Amino acid sequence: MRSARTASQRLTSLLLWALPLAFLAVFYVYPLAAVIGQAFRMPPGDGGQHIWAVVWKPLRFTVLQASLSTLLTLLVGMPAAAVMARFKFPGKRLLRVLTTLPFILPTVVVAAGFNALLGPRGWVNLALMGLFNLTDPPVQFLNSLGAILLAHVFYNTTIVLRVVGSEWSRLDTRLADSARTLGATPWRVLCKVTLPLLKQPILAATALVFLFNFTSFGVILLLGGAGFATLEVEIATRALNLLDFRSAAVLSLVQLLCTLMITLGYQRVGRGRVISLTPRISGENDRKPVTWMERLWVGVVVLVVVILLVTPLVALAARSVTKLEPDRGERGGFTPRITLAYYQELFTNRRQSIFYVPPIQAVANSFLIASIVVVISLVLGFITAYRLQSGGWARRAFDVLVMLPMGTSAVTLGLGFILVFGRVIMTLGIGFWLVPLAHSLVAYPFVVRTLQPAVAAIPPRLKQAASVLGASPWQVWYRVELPILKRAAMVSAIFAFTISMGEFGATTFLARPEYPTLPVAIYRFISQPGALNYGQAMAMSTILLMVCAASIALLERLEQGEA
Amino acid sequence: MTNDSKISLEVIDIHKDYAGRPLLDGVSLDARQGETLCLLGESGSGKSTLLRIIAGLETPEAGRIFWRGEDVSQVPVHLRGFGLMFQDYALFPHLNVYENVAFGLRMQKLVEAELRQRANEALAQVHLEDFTHRSVRELSGGEQQRVALARTIASRPRLIMLDEPLGALDRTLKTELLAEIRALLRATRVPAIYVTHDQEEAFSLADRILILHGGRIIQGGTPAQVYRRPVDAWVARFLGQTNLVAGKVITTTPLVIRTPLGDLSSAEPPCADRSVGDEVTVLLRAAGFEEGASRSPNRLAGVVEDSRFQGNDYKVTLRCDGRIRLAFHTAETFTISEPVQFSIKPEDVLCLSKPQGMRL
Numbered sequence A: 001m002r003s004a005r006t007a008s009q010r011l012t013s014l015l016l017w018a019l020p021l022a023f024l025a026v027f028y029v030y031p032l033a034a035v036i037g038q039a040f041r042m043p044p045g046d047g048g049q050h051i052w053a054v055v056w057k058p059l060r061f062t063v064l065q066a067s068l069s070t071l072l073t074l075l076v077g078m079p080a081a082a083v084m085a086r087f088k089f090p091g092k093r094l095l096r097v098l099t100t101l102p103f104i105l106p107t108v109v110v111a112a113g114f115n116a117l118l119g120p121r122g123w124v125n126l127a128l129m130g131l132f133n134l135t136d137p138p139v140q141f142l143n144s145l146g147a148i149l150l151a152h153v154f155y156n157t158t159i160v161l162r163v164v165g166s167e168w169s170r171l172d173t174r175l176a177d178s179a180r181t182l183g184a185t186p187w188r189v190l191c192k193v194t195l196p197l198l199k200q201p202i203l204a205a206t207a208l209v210f211l212f213n214f215t216s217f218g219v220i221l222l223l224g225g226a227g228f229a230t231l232e233v234e235i236a237t238r239a240l241n242l243l244d245f246r247s248a249a250v251l252s253l254v255q256l257l258c259t260l261m262i263t264l265g266y267q268r269v270g271r272g273r274v275i276s277l278t279p280r281i282s283g284e285n286d287r288k289p290v291t292w293m294e295r296l297w298v299g300v301v302v303l304v305v306v307i308l309l310v311t312p313l314v315a316l317a318a319r320s321v322t323k324l325e326p327d328r329g330e331r332g333g334f335t336p337r338i339t340l341a342y343y344q345e346l347f348t349n350r351r352q353s354i355f356y357v358p359p360i361q362a363v364a365n366s367f368l369i370a371s372i373v374v375v376i377s378l379v380l381g382f383i384t385a386y387r388l389q390s391g392g393w394a395r396r397a398f399d400v401l402v403m404l405p406m407g408t409s410a411v412t413l414g415l416g417f418i419l420v421f422g423r424v425i426m427t428l429g430i431g432f433w434l435v436p437l438a439h440s441l442v443a444y445p446f447v448v449r450t451l452q453p454a455v456a457a458i459p460p461r462l463k464q465a466a467s468v469l470g471a472s473p474w475q476v477w478y479r480v481e482l483p484i485l486k487r488a489a490m491v492s493a494i495f496a497f498t499i500s501m502g503e504f505g506a507t508t509f510l511a512r513p514e515y516p517t518l519p520v521a522i523y524r525f526i527s528q529p530g531a532l533n534y535g536q537a538m539a540m541s542t543i544l545l546m547v548c549a550a551s552i553a554l555l556e557r558l559e560q561g562e563a
Numbered sequence B: 001m002t003n004d005s006k007i008s009l010e011v012i013d014i015h016k017d018y019a020g021r022p023l024l025d026g027v028s029l030d031a032r033q034g035e036t037l038c039l040l041g042e043s044g045s046g047k048s049t050l051l052r053i054i055a056g057l058e059t060p061e062a063g064r065i066f067w068r069g070e071d072v073s074q075v076p077v078h079l080r081g082f083g084l085m086f087q088d089y090a091l092f093p094h095l096n097v098y099e100n101v102a103f104g105l106r107m108q109k110l111v112e113a114e115l116r117q118r119a120n121e122a123l124a125q126v127h128l129e130d131f132t133h134r135s136v137r138e139l140s141g142g143e144q145q146r147v148a149l150a151r152t153i154a155s156r157p158r159l160i161m162l163d164e165p166l167g168a169l170d171r172t173l174k175t176e177l178l179a180e181i182r183a184l185l186r187a188t189r190v191p192a193i194y195v196t197h198d199q200e201e202a203f204s205l206a207d208r209i210l211i212l213h214g215g216r217i218i219q220g221g222t223p224a225q226v227y228r229r230p231v232d233a234w235v236a237r238f239l240g241q242t243n244l245v246a247g248k249v250i251t252t253t254p255l256v257i258r259t260p261l262g263d264l265s266s267a268e269p270p271c272a273d274r275s276v277g278d279e280v281t282v283l284l285r286a287a288g289f290e291e292g293a294s295r296s297p298n299r300l301a302g303v304v305e306d307s308r309f310q311g312n313d314y315k316v317t318l319r320c321d322g323r324i325r326l327a328f329h330t331a332e333t334f335t336i337s338e339p340v341q342f343s344i345k346p347e348d349v350l351c352l353s354k355p356q357g358m359r360l
Helices: A001-039 A048-086 A094-096 A107-118 A123-132 A145-170 A173-181 A186-195 A197-216 A219-226 A230-239 A245-270 A293-321 A340-343 A361-386 A393-406 A410-425 A431-456 A460-468 A473-502 A505-510 A519-528 A532-563 B047-055 B097-107 B112-125 B141-154 B171-188 B198-204 B223-228 B235-237
Strands: B007-018 B021-032 B036-040 B062-067 B082-085 B158-162 B192-196 B208-213 B215-221 B244-251 B255-259 B263-264 B280-285 B289-292 B299-309 B316-318 B323-330 B339-346 B348-354
Touching: A001 A245, A001 A361, A001 A393, A001 A410, A001 A431, A048 A094, A048 A230, A048 A245, A094 A293, A107 A123, A107 A145, A107 A219, A107 A293, A107 A473, A107 A519, A107 A532, A123 A293, A145 A197, A145 A219, A145 A293, A145 A505, A145 B339, A173 A186, A186 B192, A197 A245, A197 B299, A219 A519, A230 A245, A230 A505, A230 A519, A245 A393, A245 A410, A245 B198, A293 A393, A293 A532, A340 A532, A361 A393, A361 A473, A361 A519, A361 A532, A393 A431, A410 A431, A410 A505, A431 A473, A431 B208, A460 A473, A460 B047, A460 B082, A473 A532, A473 B097, A519 A532, A519 B047, A532 B158, A532 B263, B007 B047, B021 B047, B036 B047, B036 B198, B047 B062, B047 B082, B047 B158, B047 B192, B097 B112, B097 B141, B112 B141, B141 B158, B141 B171, B158 B171, B171 B192, B171 B299, B192 B198, B192 B215, B192 B323, B198 B223, B198 B280, B208 B223, B208 B235, B215 B223, B215 B235, B235 B244, B235 B280, B235 B348, B244 B263, B255 B348, B263 B280, B263 B299, B263 B348, B289 B323
Parallel strands: B036 B192, B036 B208, B082 B158, B158 B192
Antiparallel strands: B007 B021, B007 B062, B208 B215, B244 B255, B244 B280, B255 B263, B280 B348, B289 B339, B299 B316, B299 B339, B316 B323
């Protein structure tokens, strides 16, 4: 009797392992192996010469832009971290919520936001043109290195803020105080006491920011344009435009090796530091700014961060509901006005449209795909989180395997999918599923990361108490564990949903023309000439922005409910 | 299996290993209808594990559990109908007080009206009628304990098990709740097993005490039986009776034992397995102290080391024979360092077998 029970338990356990393992094997390991295999398939007679030529330029530019972006990010982020850690000021909570935005905003939205602000049809250029009666936009922002750097600073300042800021707020203020009593100037205290104590979080933040900049795709593609190809962009161009899969695979391999090295470096300095989404900056060490110098300092830093984070998004939303240019054939007597025309236009399928379907279909597709992703990643995530409870070497190995997709760039993943499932994509119906599957793979590590600690935190006694009270194993899960895990499950679901809504890298490879997702549609519309296309891109970006804002509001509410 | 119709629970020869060593080494016990058993043992003696095995939360290496003659060893936890109250209460944090108490009733799929009535009844029994909609996280330790108790009795289990339910509470609260638990258990009329390491708790609750030591139940009986006649020196010491002296039997009728304090007569009835020359342990009851040289044959002398007032009487510690320390309850106090002549009635001299390897 007893041996029978353990046998059936073993079988269940095996089956539960099998599902996430099979998922990872088929949709991660296999495509990645295909990429690596492709990279080593050298045509005869071709030395390293050609390959080096393919790799060298994008690699050099990738390292250059990533270094510059990281440096700039630290320049903005460190003062912000200091202010957040040390001072109390009105609107601090709101600012903290604002800094969550970049975690969740899709690159297309950020790119569209900067475009709406500084692009040729953006607010700044239109204002200058109107003011000085110019015929051409005076600010050349798009397709410049500056645009790429600014967007990266937008994204990654928050990482410095979180990693360094939370550590900074926990620093014992008495250390600085005692240095002051020993005769050190504030500047020397910063250089000799505070910064050395923060060395580890600063290094960790730097490595992480560098990694994100290194693998940036959407920002480069949408703001940099054809002139600026990073490894990531070059992979996409080679594979999708030139159908040169071998070069793309080689680039992917180089990219993989680089990210691996950066990740290892991060793990050395970060030692598994987990960045919480909304860290509670403990209020013990902060105080109100007193001297006017302090007030000025806090004011300037807060202003810079707010302008950086808010203006592109406000510009985007405002641009989507204002007509600033005359339509074709509407030359004389044009007045700028507020309009919902761009949103209405999403419902019409124009002949000159680049789609076979009205753009609103892209919105519907994205919602549908995101919902599927929530189901897939939560089912797999729940199983994995429970499996990770049991110890042993299998658990440790699985732990690493689960987190691997996180360190693999979306474009590499997309390339792998193309190599493995290339023919399937062409099959209507089945091809549709590749996008939600790829998105699930991207969302899965986040879901596991969120669920696993919550599952581990349930005291076994609660489950035992429930079964003693007559609850069957299923009832124990449904009535005790699930309600307790509800919050973590909601957070995971929101994450998975938002990740899918904004995913761009892998989708570029996999979306069928008749199933465009929102980011893909935004990219195509924004690349097209004409005020109407631009307006529609703005409208769709704003819809995506609203979805993200709703996600953040929900996450904040869940966080509040917990406290 | 016995045919005694009053026996409800029967636990037979339970073996359980922990970290490669036997934790329970053949434990058997039975509980009759309406009887409260107290399982008394040191922490780490396996008492909680035994409860968990009876509940079905753990599987023993060997052994059987019967309920009214039916083997329930393979019945899963949720179908056994045994209630278990956990040491740290294990209240469901996502449910309020009422829903915690109603949980077991919901599992029984009762109709709403009956469910409400039974849950409220249980809450009333622990005086928590006004707490129904409170979150369990807001409750004090004593209130949480009451919710856990109400939750356990509400579903009317056929056996109630309580695992150190008062362990985390302070003394005043303990005394108060002890009385409540006693009344509750009496009212339910089902057998109960109460696990504790606190002999006071055990004495005030138990119909029968079982002492678990070294993986076995080494003594069982009413509180009075166990206290008055500890089976060996370990039990005596565990129950707080520390006047123990090693000795050797010199005559069996009457029983006289030679100890470093002199020859002591015991009024114990003759016993078949006691023979001259046996190494034994003598227990001198703390209440058997008589000052001065009485007619008792057991005349002793000592020096007062400590005297402490404790409510009804004094606890006087004497040093006898230079190194043996004995403590007695006396009506009057003594001056410290004063030499005292006293005697012990033979009825208060017990001859215990000496556990293997035990040092006194």
